[in-house]
Amino acid sequence: MSEGPPLENFLAEAKGFLDSNANARGESRFVWGEGSDRVGVLEEKSPDQERAEIDEAKIWKAKEFDAGFGWITGPTEYGGRALPSNFERSYQALAAKYSTPSTTPFGISLGMVAPTILAHGIVDVREQYLESMYRGDVIGCQLFSEPIAGSDLAGIQTRAIRDGDEWRLTGQKVWTSNAQYSDVGEIITRTSPDKPKHKGLTMFLVDMRAPGVEIRPLRQMTGGASFNEVFFEDVRVPDSHRLGDVDEGWTVALTTLMNERAAIGGGGAGVGTMSMTRFLEMARYYGVDGDPLIRQALADVYIRMSVSGYTNQRAMAKIRSGQLPGPEMSIAKLALTQNMQKVAQLVSDILGPRLVADSGDWGAYAFGEFVLGVPGMRVAGGTDEVMRNIVGERVLGLPKEPKPLS
Numbered sequence: 001m002s003e004g005p006p007l008e009n010f011l012a013e014a015k016g017f018l019d020s021n022a023n024a025r026g027e028s029r030f031v032w033g034e035g036s037d038r039v040g041v042l043e044e045k046s047p048d049q050e051r052a053e054i055d056e057a058k059i060w061k062a063k064e065f066d067a068g069f070g071w072i073t074g075p076t077e078y079g080g081r082a083l084p085s086n087f088e089r090s091y092q093a094l095a096a097k098y099s100t101p102s103t104t105p106f107g108i109s110l111g112m113v114a115p116t117i118l119a120h121g122i123v124d125v126r127e128q129y130l131e132s133m134y135r136g137d138v139i140g141c142q143l144f145s146e147p148i149a150g151s152d153l154a155g156i157q158t159r160a161i162r163d164g165d166e167w168r169l170t171g172q173k174v175w176t177s178n179a180q181y182s183d184v185g186e187i188i189t190r191t192s193p194d195k196p197k198h199k200g201l202t203m204f205l206v207d208m209r210a211p212g213v214e215i216r217p218l219r220q221m222t223g224g225a226s227f228n229e230v231f232f233e234d235v236r237v238p239d240s241h242r243l244g245d246v247d248e249g250w251t252v253a254l255t256t257l258m259n260e261r262a263a264i265g266g267g268g269a270g271v272g273t274m275s276m277t278r279f280l281e282m283a284r285y286y287g288v289d290g291d292p293l294i295r296q297a298l299a300d301v302y303i304r305m306s307v308s309g310y311t312n313q314r315a316m317a318k319i320r321s322g323q324l325p326g327p328e329m330s331i332a333k334l335a336l337t338q339n340m341q342k343v344a345q346l347v348s349d350i351l352g353p354r355l356v357a358d359s360g361d362w363g364a365y366a367f368g369e370f371v372l373g374v375p376g377m378r379v380a381g382g383t384d385e386v387m388r389n390i391v392g393e394r395v396l397g398l399p400k401e402p403k404p405l406s
């Protein structure tokens, strides 16, 4: 990690970049009934909207990268600036004061796939992908889950068979978020079916446009189709695109999963970005702010959001001090989804039938998208039950869950 410029010089440079390329946001205070009332959890866009937003996001990401703010902590040999993580945090805090395109399309790509390439890819692959991923030119997705393997990820069946300097991949993935616009995918495959299930897996980076890859959208109950089934029929992948050693894919998967829980639990989704004022104003607007049960539920949500905010800060401090995100992230992810569920219950109690029948009221029917999206968040990135097992066994040191007899 380089010494770099003093933080104040760096921030002056960042301010210069943001002033010239984005508009500063005014003082933004939540006012009931003003602005957009969208509070969805999953992406709900038409293909045209999605394309336009990605194009805009890519233009922004490239500008940011070219100005030296796209991968502040990354190694210089792959286009980063090798500055300490407080520079990254300071930049993000400053950038949040400006109106810039959403970088959601890069969430999985940069939150999970790129860190795994950096940790496990060979130099050629890091050179080929990291800079273009952080610049937003290339987007990556995560091809882990299969119809019969989700929580029990080591049970996946997609086969990879060696063929000279290449591998041939055949099988099916499911629930692949963003596959519809991804250029590459991090795919876990079975290479040695005769070995114990955790030991016969190998990870690759696959070209999502290679012959034999077929992507089919899955429509979710909120209306949109942000994830997909992906079929692989004899898809060729060069051996250089292997991440980690042959049959060591489980270790590589753990790198991705830890980063995934950090990305989800770290407040990137849902209630993490919603203010308590919204719920208070909603209760006032519908005249239930004096109802003791609603008041109790409001206080409960406030306490839970505060506690998980502090837990996140503790976990993030661990990451900042150079340690790997660990089981704390399972607590953060679990806390986030529990809070989302509490919020969904609270707004359902306040709104009643307005949640499901559009009364035209600002902020009422719109919450349906949030309430219907919460179950998905309780499953994505490790289900609540699996998170509880991890917290019980690895954080609290409780006896291991008994394995079913086979």
Ligand SMILES: Cc1cc2nc3c(=O)[nH]c(=O)nc-3n(C[C@H](O)[C@H](O)[C@H](O)COP(=O)(O)OP(=O)(O)OC[C@H]3O[C@@H](n4cnc5c(N)ncnc54)[C@H](O)[C@@H]3O)c2cc1C
Pocket (backbone or CB within 6 Å): 042, 108, 141, 142, 143, 144, 145, 146, 147, 148, 149, 150, 151, 152, 174, 175, 176, 177, 178, 227, 375, 376, 377, 379, 380, 381, 382, 383, 384, 385, 386, 389
């Ligand atoms: C919004 C969303 C986005 C997603 N994006 C991606 C993606 O981009 N890439 C990808 O690969 N996957 C993705 N997934 C899939 C996700 O990783 C899986 O859905 C998840 O791992 C659970 O697997 P499953 O659906 O097969 O459920 P199962 O594992 O079959 O679980 C079914 C039920 O059994 C419970 N259960 C399972 N094992 C245990 C246990 N040991 N103890 C107690 N209870 C248990 C679970 O908690 C759950 O309630 C996404 C899912 C969602 C909802």
